[in-house]
Amino acid sequence: MDSSTFDQPLDLILKHFNYFGGSIQLAPLIRTGAPNVLCTRLPTHWRLNKSLPDTFKVIVLGDCNGQQINDGTRIDLRAGNEENINGDLRNGTAYTKNGIAKFQDLRFVGRSGRGKWFTLTIVIHTKPIVIALYRQAIKVTVDGPREPRNKLHQSSLFATVCI
Numbered sequence: 001m002d003s004s005t006f007d008q009p010l011d012l013i014l015k016h017f018n019y020f021g022g023s024i025q026l027a028p029l030i031r032t033g034a035p036n037v038l039c040t041r042l043p044t045h046w047r048l049n050k051s052l053p054d055t056f057k058v059i060v061l062g063d064c065n066g067q068q069i070n071d072g073t074r075i076d077l078r079a080g081n082e083e084n085i086n087g088d089l090r091n092g093t094a095y096t097k098n099g100i101a102k103f104q105d106l107r108f109v110g111r112s113g114r115g116k117w118f119t120l121t122i123v124i125h126t127k128p129i130v131i132a133l134y135r136q137a138i139k140v141t142v143d144g145p146r147e148p149r150n151k152l153h154q155s156s157l158f159a160t161v162c163i
Contacts, residue, residue, distance in 0.1 A: 034132035036061045042137050047144025049109050056103040058122055075101040078121040083113040108140040
């Protein structure tokens with residue numbers, strides 16, 4: 001499969017992938033920096049050391065740089081940004097089966113920083129190694145997503161007036 005395949009709609013690519021024995025459920029897929037590597041969408045903001053709501057998957061379509069991806073190929077994830085070069089991950093290694101690597105119970109242990117996003121680096125251990133980037137993948141903070149401070153202040157003010 002060559003990179004011109006991405007000129008086709010994504011559903012045609014998925015049908016082609018399923019034809020060759022892959023089995024995935026339709027979920028929002030994200031293009032990465034590598035033309036034949038897709039992944040599932042991460043939440044935009046998440047709490048550190050909390051398990052993700054869905055299993056994160058990396059899908060390898062066909063071959064990567066002329067290298068066929070066999071079952072059992074190791075895939076590692078790394079997270080980082082300009083503030084935190086190596087954000088800690090738990091369960092950041094998975095192995096492919098039918099071109100899909102499933103990261104069960106993936107957790108971001110390191111914080112991305114206030115208002116900062118992690119870039120997720122996907123490392124596929126073939127010869128040569130294939131690296132794909134998922135830019136601005138996720139914000140990870142101590143308290144996770146919450147209401148903006150001005151909304152919190154207004155709601156607490158309203159609560160004191162009503163009492």
